[in-house]
Amino acid sequence: MIHKWLNDRATNILVPILAVFLGILVGAIIMLFIGQNPITGYWALLYGAFGDAYYFGEMLRMMTPLILAGLAVAFAFRTGLFNIGVEGQLIVGWFASVTVGVLIEAPMIIHLPLAILAGALAGALWGFIPGFLKARFYVHEVIVTIMLNYVALYVCNYLIRTYLLVxxxxxxxxxxxxxxxxxxxxxxxxxxxxxxxxxxxxxACIVLWFILWKTTIGFELRAVGYNKHASHYAGMNVNRNIVLSMVISGAFAGVAGAMEGLGTFGYMSILSGFTGTGFDGIAVALLGANTSIGVFLAAGLFGALKIGAPNMQAAAGIPPELVDIVIALIIFFVASSYLIRIVINRLQKEEK
Known part of the structure; x- marks a missing residue:
């Protein structure tokens, strides 16, 4: 049994590594197909992310909201829910934190935590809506969260234009x-x-790990995700845990928005479209296997790809859109992980 656990653990680690390798490999083939040198292209990408202190700092800055968005998706996944509304929860969190940062005057020891808390509460509220509808009326959370993304975008734009515009x-x-x-x-x-x-x-990575694996609430949330009927039979409040899961997931996403509003920009613009960070969080969670350390490493990879992409064009003449293709390929191979697992299992059987 221990041997099987070790094999499963090794497979869970190998799958995202192979997915990244295959994504990069297919990206190299595409570069060759369009007449570009993949070695030059990837070297320019690496230099654009790690070759200078400024680029490295920007990569870490890019990682910050990606980590939190990935944690939001991962938390919902771990509890059997699919939160596609991280983008909207991020936007309302961004708006709420900036509103507190602009309108309230207080010492930093009060003001900064209050602004971050406002972002978390706004995201939690936006997560409560699909959680409540799922628990009370059995409305699928995917549909509700997708639609709430648009509501968040246009409501926040309206509020900025009406009350906070400069x-x-x-x-x-x-x-x-x-x-x-x-x-x-x-x-x-x-x-x-x-x-x-x-x-x-x-x-936040530590907090997610602690909640899920070191608390009674986390055990109940995971149990409901595995089998809500068995959890109900065991005396757990299934509906309450569904709502709580979406609220906590939304809070992580709201803090991701607060990091943009209070850290990167210091304000919020009227958005012409989605930021994309919330949707990237889905890919980060998938690649990170819904674990804290996995999400952190996946966010680092995505941050490096996004920050290094402009240097690919500047130094090697390769369209930066190729990075989006590589990211999409990585997601594809992660989503097709069952094929990778079949290959690994067959190789293990042949060795025996």
């Missing part, structure tokens, strides 16, 4: 007492936009 189609800048900006980290990374939110994202 020249430049955005809100005013948040008060310094609500800012996550770090001059120390900026100086360390050649004046990138890296901020203290990166450490909040790391803490």
């Amino acid at each position: 020249p430049g189609e955005r809100t005013d800048r948040i008060s310094p007492t609500a800012s996550l900006q770090s001059f120390f980290l900026q100086n360390l990374t050649d004046f990138s936009r890296l901020h203290y939110g990166f450490f909040i994202a790391i803490i």
Whole structure:
């Protein structure tokens, strides 16, 4: 039994590694097909993410909302729910945190935590809606969360335009007492936009692990995700746990939005479309196998790809859209992981 557990564990680690390798390999073939040198292209990509302190700082800054969005999706997955509404929850979290940062005056020790909490509560509220509808009326959370993304986008745009608009189609800048900006980290990374939110994202990874694996609530949430009928028979409140799962997932997404509003930008613009970060969180969670450490590493990969993409075009003349193709290929191979598992199992049988 221990041997089987070790094999399953090794397979769970190998699947995302092979998915990344295959995605990069197929991306190299595409580069060859369009007449580009894949070695030059990938070298330019690596340099664009790690070759300079500024690029490295930007990569860590890009990781921050991706980690939190990935955790939001992963938490829902672990409890048997599919939260496609992370994008909308991120947007309302961004708006709520910036609103508190702009309108309230208080010392930093109160103002900053309050602004972050506002983002978490806004995301949690946006997660409560599909959770309640799922628990009370059996409405599928995928449909509701998808539609709420659009509601979040247009409601926040309306509120900014009506109450908070300043020249430049955005809100005013948040008060310094609500800012996550770090001059120390900026100086360390050649004046990138890296901020203290990166450490909040790391803490969030620990929080997710602790809630799911070290608390009674986490056990109940996972049990409901595995089999809600058995959980109900065991005396667990299934409906309450469904709502709670979506609320916690939404809170993670709301904090992701707060990191953008309080850290990267310091304001919120009227959005012409989705940010994409919430949807990338789905890919991050899939690649990270819905674990804290996996989400952290997957966010690092996606952050490196996105920050390094412009340098591919500048240094090697390769369209940056190729990075999106590589990301899509990685997601495809992760989604097709059962094929990779079949190959691994067959190789193991042949060795025996």
